[in-house]
Amino acid sequence: MFIRDILNNLSKDRLKEIRDYLCENRVYIRKEARKSIADGLLGAIHKPTPLKWPADDPTNDPTNGPTNDPTNGPTNDPTNDPTLALPLLPTTTQATDQLALQGSFGREITNLAKLYTDEVKYSSEQDNFDFKFKIFQNYCLRASVPK
């Protein structure tokens, strides 16, 4: 629980950095729709044995080696061929992150739009922006829209 609090307090960019760093170093962090990065990290932390890199994962194993057996990893270490492995990794993970961001939260955003009425929208006339923004954040929380 303590670790969850720490992870939840981190910004999304920071969580992404941690996840990308772990992926670069052959620790597979599961990416799931409607689950935060923190959940993926927690899943990896609490697993007694590290997750195997799935063959169908779009980001694939950074080593480009056999994906099913992590013990084979060190022989195909990216240090053997740094010119090939290292420049490719950030672009592929960023692309999949963007896809995950665009494609996965449609349902949540639809729910958020359904929750909204004209009265709680900010119109600038006799409205307090901070108050309306807090309402927006609260509604996002209710509709489980990630930050």
Add this chain to the structure above:
Amino acid sequence: MLRGLALKYYFTYLKDLNLLENVCIGLKLYFKGDEYKRDILLKWNAITLKQVTA
């Protein structure tokens, strides 16, 4: 979520901003900035007892 003038202002000037923080700052600067305060002060100063009692 926005409506009315705020929505118009967003689509005119702020729609290309990617970060929510920047959109908030843009809206606040326009609707709660110096111009807005001066406008409110003008309206306040224009209030007369006659108007209130009428």
